[in-house]
Amino acid sequence: MSIRTTAFQKAARLSRTRPVFARSLTSRIVPNTSSKTVSSKFMIGTCVALAVPTYMYLNRAHLDSQQVVETAVPDKPQALEQEEKQGVKKVSIREVLEHKDGDRVWVVIQGEVYDMTDFLEDHPGGKDIIVENRSKDVTFIFNPRHPSDQLEADNLPPNVQHLGTLDTASASDEEKEALKLKISKDEQEENVRIERKRKEIEEQGLGSVVNMRDFEKLAEDMCTSVGWAYYASGADDEFTKNENNISYHKIHFRPRVLRKVAQADASTTILGYKSTLPVMISPAAMAKLGHPLGEVNMTRGAANTGIIQCISSFASCSLEEICAARSENQPLFFQLYVNSKRDLAAEVLKRVNRLNLNAILLTVDAAVGGKRERDLRLKGNFEPPKTGAFEKHDETKGVSEAMFAGVDPDLCWDDIKWVRSQTKLPLLVKGVQTVEDAILAYRMGADGVVLSNHGGRQLDTTHTGIDTLLEIRKHAPYLLRPEYRGPTGVQPAALEHPENLTPPDPQGEPANRPFEIWVDGGIWRGSDAVKALCLGANAVGSGRGFLYANAVGGQQGVEHAVNIFSAEILTTMRLLGVNKVDQLRPSMVEIKE
Known part of the structure; x- marks a missing residue:
């Protein structure tokens, strides 16, 4: 050695x-x-x-x-x-x-x-x-x-x-x-600005960061202009990026009062693995943009706080580096882009198997890269290299578009069988945006779906994750656990026995096999997570939020972000009148159109 x-x-x-x-x-x-x-x-x-x-x-x-x-x-x-x-x-x-x-x-x-x-x-x-x-x-x-x-x-x-x-x-x-x-002088000034801001945070600590949006505000000053354009970019007019969070505003709580809530527990299980919160670190690329240790900070932060990290295929640290930072028995999930060259994709899965990761999230919403105009505008401020000896790269592509150059645009439902042939790990389909595709994922044998629009970075004006969950509730409730198939809002059965926290759970058979539904995108508050769980989601994920936390405070920032989510989720649960995550029900929310 x-x-x-x-x-x-x-x-x-x-x-x-x-x-x-x-x-x-x-x-x-x-x-x-x-x-x-x-x-x-x-x-x-x-x-x-x-x-x-x-x-x-x-x-x-x-x-x-x-x-x-x-x-x-x-x-x-x-x-x-x-x-x-x-x-x-x-x-x-x-x-x-x-x-x-x-x-x-x-x-x-x-x-x-x-x-x-x-x-x-x-x-x-x-x-x-x-x-x-x-x-x-x-x-x-x-x-x-x-x-x-x-x-x-x-x-x-x-x-x-x-x-x-x-x-x-x-x-x-x-x-x-x-x-x-x-x-350049501009780059020098940018580096000085970032270093100055980092020293300020070191001296002041993270006490002033009281919610996840505070991390976002601070992170903008701690990234280069190119890095911030990548982190913050959405597709086209960024309508979906913004709507991801706004869509939660139409969901109103129906809190029950005079309930004993001195004790509350936000822990749950995700794919059978224990988690202190129903919130995961979603796969988000290039954490080294914000901190030189990159995804390793997230791995250590997740271990110390007891939540689950999903590793991006575009991680800036190798799987070996990430797994070296992993604590004993720490669950790690891996997000997979399938390369056009199947032998390369197979090598990735072999590596995932060898390192004993715990689940695969097959990403299906990136057949091509979305048009992320922050990338393109920033790129337009620079001239391409004038080498003369070699042809120029494609000047019409921004950072994000270039990332998907090797992803297979012909990936189809039959390829789920191919992925299954390469690994025995649980497999979820990530990027589902319609009830039809959720049904197909179930029929094709997936262990679950991640309702996601890629953070609003692919197709603009598409469904948000929570909207897709509402669509599933309406048209394919059998995909949900039986206790989450009931209606939202006031139910006549509850009026007969108002002393009960919730009306009786609907009668119905569970799905033929376990099938989990996660919601990703727009989760900026613990209350957002609770709303998704009330509507039947097993868990939620946050990507940008943890990238920003990493940029601002490294591992300490990641742990502080988890603590923020934990405090907000527990407060929301108590004010709703519940003590445990499995007590949440659709009747505790109402949808305002």
Whole structure:
């Protein structure tokens, strides 16, 4: 075992030392600031690096420029340390600079030199980002886009050549300067702004964050403009993104009073796994945009608070990193995009099985990427690279569209059988927006559905998750647990015995097998979660909310978010007159059209 820690372990150690924020690790050669900018490089890298990769689970290139940390030096991957011990050659900066022109394309990453020439055509993010930055130390671009174990021997693409360790001792100041990336004045000011805001949060703590929207407000100041555009974007006019939460406003509570509610318990089970809350961390991509430890913060936060995390296929940390942070017996679910190349999708599922994850959420609402205009507008502020030697990437695509380049647009209901053939894990269909598709999911043998419109990021003016649940209640109530099939509002049976908390549960047979219904999207309050549960949902998920919490406070922010949801859910339950989640019923709400 290496006597040095990996960059990931070092970041984790820093995070424990500074509980709210850990600085990002950057290269040995600190990028320069100049009026001649690499803004186009960063933006092109951001856009094209988000195409779905063919290595390390379909995707995991990530956007957002990283803070400049002048004193931090990233550790090498363990495999590279071992190679160095075995006599891997030193490569001078002069040799690297000599490849600024010519047939071979060299770059420096974390103090190591790589020949990327044979990998250019295979790079999931396109070749422009590599060619544009040839003979440069690209650690500053690489780190926030890739898992920290990307350069380990098992993960390094076979057509990337590791040439050796960069020799800086023999280099002149001019050579060191030539190796640096240059950063625009705007990017420099943005990094200063983010660092200033992070220090403020560190000093003040999270006491002023009293609801999930507070996290959203703070997170905008703690992300780069590119990162915020990705996090906050919705499709087209963003009607559905906004409607996701507004749709809960038409659901009014019918609280019962003078009930003994000194004790209340919001715990539940989700797919048979215990959870302290009926709220999960929904799969949401690229948590490293907000914090250098990314999804690991969510894993640790979920473990400490007892809720369940669903890992995105587009996670900025590898599954191995996430599972290394997992506590004993901690349930983790995995959200799957099926790649057009089935062998790649099969490899992902093998990895999921090997790491003993607990469920699969098959995402079906992203045959193509939605038109997210925040991405496109921001992208329009930058020029594409003018390399001359290679064709340009598709300039009409924004960050989000590029992400779905490898997702199979021909995925169909028959493919559920294929997924079933690859794993024995419970399978839910995520992205269901109509009662017809909920019925099909049930008939095709899925273990449940996630009623979701992708956070309003795909097709605008579509159903919200809660609207789809209401549609299921009306047209296919047999998909619900029997006790949740009754009507909302006042029921005559309740008037005969008003002393009872709820009217008698409807008589009916349960579904032929367990079938769970989760609602995702628009959950910003604990009361939103309670409304969905009253209407028959087994659980709800929040994606953006936890991304924002991670951006503001890392692991501590995630745990604070869980505590906010917990307090709001318990307060809502008590004021409704109930003590446990399984006492919630449709009669406790009324739908106002």
